[in-house]
Amino acid sequence: MLPAGAGAQTGTSRPAPPAAKPVDGKAQGEKSQDGKRQEDRNQPVTVDSDRMERFGKEGLIIFSGNVVARQNNSVQYADRLEVYLDEKGDKILRTVSTGSVRVVTRDCKTGTAKRAEYFDLDQRVVLIGNARVWQDDNVVSGDTITIYLAQDRNVVVGGKQERVKAVFYSKEEDKAAVPKPTATAAAGGTAVCAN
Numbered sequence: 799m800l801p802a803g804a805g806a807q808t809g810t811s812r813p814a815p816p817a818a819k820p821v822d823g824k825a826q827g828e829k830s831q832d833g834k835r836q837e838d839r840n841q842p843v844t845v846d847s848d849r850m851e852r853f854g855k856e857g858l859i860i861f862s863g864n865v866v867a868r869q870n871n872s873v874q875y876a877d878r879l880e881v882y883l884d885e886k887g888d889k890i891l892r893t894v895s896t897g898s899v900r901v902v903t904r905d906c907k908t909g910t911a912k913r914a915e916y917f918d919l920d921q922r923v924v925l926i927g928n929a930r931v932w933q934d935d936n937v938v939s940g941d942t943i944t945i946y947l948a949q950d951r952n953v954v955v956g957g958k959q960e961r962v963k964a965v966f967y968s969k970e971e972d973k974a975a976v977p978k979p980t981a982t983a984a985a986g987g988t989a990v991c992a993n
Contacts, residue, residue, distance in 0.1 A: 841870040843890065845879065857883040865895070871904035874914070892917050899925070907933045909943065921948040929954075938964040 848863025861867075861879040868874075877897025884891055895914040901923070902908050912927030922944060925931070929943040931952070941957030956962040 843867060843869045845881075847879070854887070857885065857887060859883070867893075867895075873902050875900045876914070890918055901925075905933075907931060909945075911943070920946070922946055935967045936965065938962070 845861050845865065845867045847861035847865040849861070851860045851862075853859070859881040861881070862877065865876045865879045866873060867876075867879060874895060876895035876899045878895065880894040881890055882892040882894075883889060893914075893916040895916075896912070899911050899914045900908065901910075901914060909923075909925050909929070909931040911925035911929040913925075915924045915926065916922070917924075925943040925945070927941070928939075929941065930937065930939040931943055931945075932938070938952070938954055940954040940962040941960070942955045944953045944955075946952070954962045954964070
């Protein structure tokens with residue numbers, strides 16, 4: 799199961815044409831933030847689980863039991879993962895994860911919730927039900943957290959019983975200290991984040 803554009807590459811190579819400056823001022827081949835996001839979307843998705851069930855006519859694949867889904871050094875854990883595909887069955891449009899949902903992004907942010915929904919078209923992840931996202935000691939929690947991946951923007955909404963909570967720590971700058979790495983690649987493509 800691969801997103802569109804992640805097919806096999808041919809072994810032929812041609813010399814790259816010289817970079818030209820288009821009207822926007824960026825040379826061809828330079829990666830903008832949107833270009834980087836598009837490249838991330840084209841990376842293969844691997845899913846491990848205890849069970850898989852495919853419904854071809856509905857374009858639905860259901861993974862259940864100790865689900866671990868990986869893409870480009872991001873990993874998601876859940877009890878159940880529903881994957882909704884396009885009409886051709888070669889592109890993921892939407893996913894729904896339930897049961898002990900935990901997401902670790904490649905930039906070492908961790909999120910937990912009762913349910914997570916991912917929408918590929920607008921690059922949006924919605925954590926629903928006792929949602930919490932943290933990095934290092936900084937944490938934000940609410941009933942729903944919406945993460946707009948392409949915009950590097952988050953929206954947190956409180957519930958009826960509890961308001962939004964956020965705790966941020968300022969970092970002390972210590973010039974003598976050696977900065978610790980934020981992420982390194984481990985076997986299997988999983989991000990390993992320093993604590």
